[in-house]
Amino acid sequence: MIPTSNGKTKKSKPITRRSFLKHTAAASGLVALPWIIPASAIGAADATAPSNRITAALIGNGIMGRGHLRRLAGDKDVQLLAVCDVDRIRRDEGKEKADQIQSANAGGEYKACTAYNDYRDVLARDDIDAVVVVTPDHWHTPISLHAVQAGKDVYCEKPISITIGQGRQLVETIRRYGRIFQTGTQYRSISTIRQVVKFVREGGLGKVNQVFTLWTKLGGFFGAPRFENCRAAMDIEHSQHSYAPLDFALPAQPVPEGLDWDLWIGPALWHPYNCAYHINPSPGVVPWSFEEDFGAASSTWFHSHSADVIQYALGMETSGPVELIHPADGQYPTLTCKYANGTLLHLVDHWGMVKDFYKAVPADARLEGNFGGVFVGEKGWVTSMSTGGQIEGGPDSIFEEMKLTTRQVNIGDNNHHANWLDCIRTRRAPNCHEEIGHRSASLGHLTIIAYKLARSLKWDPDKEQFLNDEQANRQISRAMRAPWHT
Numbered sequence: 001m002i003p004t005s006n007g008k009t010k011k012s013k014p015i016t017r018r019s020f021l022k023h024t025a026a027a028s029g030l031v032a033l034p035w036i037i038p039a040s041a042i043g044a045a046d047a048t049a050p051s052n053r054i055t056a057a058l059i060g061n062g063i064m065g066r067g068h069l070r071r072l073a074g075d076k077d078v079q080l081l082a083v084c085d086v087d088r089i090r091r092d093e094g095k096e097k098a099d100q101i102q103s104a105n106a107g108g109e110y111k112a113c114t115a116y117n118d119y120r121d122v123l124a125r126d127d128i129d130a131v132v133v134v135t136p137d138h139w140h141t142p143i144s145l146h147a148v149q150a151g152k153d154v155y156c157e158k159p160i161s162i163t164i165g166q167g168r169q170l171v172e173t174i175r176r177y178g179r180i181f182q183t184g185t186q187y188r189s190i191s192t193i194r195q196v197v198k199f200v201r202e203g204g205l206g207k208v209n210q211v212f213t214l215w216t217k218l219g220g221f222f223g224a225p226r227f228e229n230c231r232a233a234m235d236i237e238h239s240q241h242s243y244a245p246l247d248f249a250l251p252a253q254p255v256p257e258g259l260d261w262d263l264w265i266g267p268a269l270w271h272p273y274n275c276a277y278h279i280n281p282s283p284g285v286v287p288w289s290f291e292e293d294f295g296a297a298s299s300t301w302f303h304s305h306s307a308d309v310i311q312y313a314l315g316m317e318t319s320g321p322v323e324l325i326h327p328a329d330g331q332y333p334t335l336t337c338k339y340a341n342g343t344l345l346h347l348v349d350h351w352g353m354v355k356d357f358y359k360a361v362p363a364d365a366r367l368e369g370n371f372g373g374v375f376v377g378e379k380g381w382v383t384s385m386s387t388g389g390q391i392e393g394g395p396d397s398i399f400e401e402m403k404l405t406t407r408q409v410n411i412g413d414n415n416h417h418a419n420w421l422d423c424i425r426t427r428r429a430p431n432c433h434e435e436i437g438h439r440s441a442s443l444g445h446l447t448i449i450a451y452k453l454a455r456s457l458k459w460d461p462d463k464e465q466f467l468n469d470e471q472a473n474r475q476i477s478r479a480m481r482a483p484w485h486t
Helices: 017-025 063-073 088-106 119-123 137-149 164-177 191-201 225-234 261-265 298-313 352-356 397-402 416-426 434-453
Strands: 054-059 078-084 114-116 130-133 153-156 181-183 208-214 323-325 336-338 344-348 374-377 381-383 457-460
Touching: 054 063, 054 119, 054 416, 063 078, 063 088, 063 130, 063 416, 078 088, 078 119, 088 114, 114 119, 119 137, 130 137, 137 153, 137 164, 153 416, 164 434, 181 416, 181 434, 191 298, 191 381, 191 397, 208 298, 298 434, 323 434, 336 434, 344 352, 434 457
Parallel strands: 054 078, 054 130, 078 114, 130 153, 153 181, 208 344
Antiparallel strands: 208 374, 323 336, 323 457, 336 344, 374 381
16 A cells, blocks of 8 residues: 555555656645746756756755755756655755745746655656655665656665665666666765776776775764753663664654654654654754664765775675675674675774774874775775875875876765766766665665674675575565555
């Protein structure tokens, strides 16, 4: 059964644009027309005519969503027709900002954007070509699936799934419907990072023996003021040490006016509202990610950025490790992923462990930043982090060979959205298509499963199954809350 926005249910069937029409016909103001049509709306004033623009919708207007909104509304080749959020404050702010930006670009008042509470009303519109999904993790796959089935192209934030099984289903559905899908790992589209990755991928370091990347414990989240009301319920003394998301029974609080909490929960297991999950103004980009029903902790915080870049540099972007080695085995001091060619990916709490625990780089090496890794090969080592200064490595000769345009990592210097929009027009696969997004998310899910089971696991990246381990294989998928389905 598929829930409708009025709380009733209807018979389950594939979710296409046509199947949404009856549901949305009764909604008021679903297709708003411009109040005043400026010259640019007909292709004058050096602007793109509407017939040549990509029409888009934003689903989710939190902190990350606002960045996407500005990017879409500010693009002369895009018309942002809809902003959707289950929080009335956020969706109204989004509509107002979209109208403001597009009016300024059009040279006159141009109120073409409509605000929606339910994403299905957005998908029912035949005049929308593509959607950008910027919701909590547990909604990434379901909304993307329904959008693809409705004939939309999709840009989805990372990680694109909350389980390995979800990700595989999404990949197969995108291929079946022939849609364009871009994973929101903008980090891989930064020009300096692309040059580093290309150098490593083409053998600049020789065989890569080890890679290091960050993961972190939940404790870093739990110092925030919003957890004051629920510290006892969360047993923070113990839960703060977990690297994996956990399930918490937080005390119920009154649902803020204008927030559709039932739709916020959607397909996840039910939790009563608590401000630790959602509050205005938002306390951060992924405040809900500590809860396993909504997010993926370190996979959301770090792996969703770094896994894509690391696996691409290793030539494993459409595959994955063959073994998860738990520190309890005594082989390595931290959880380690082993690839078929022998390369090891070590997860570390902080960059000092690369020097102090593994002795992999010189003691005076400067390792700072986030969202990347340290590659150590036969010929030297190099970093791919951002927000911590320039790219580092050794010996100095590797930089002569790499010929970096700059060693500075400018996060704003990326063409990730532009690549997606170009691929919508050309129907070519984008830089971070569905299979790459799935494999990046899977790496994080694999580490969570190994950590929770507290033992090493063998993984077949082709069959996407654990070898001879029924308990681990049960972690590949999870049920959805009735009546939701994909």
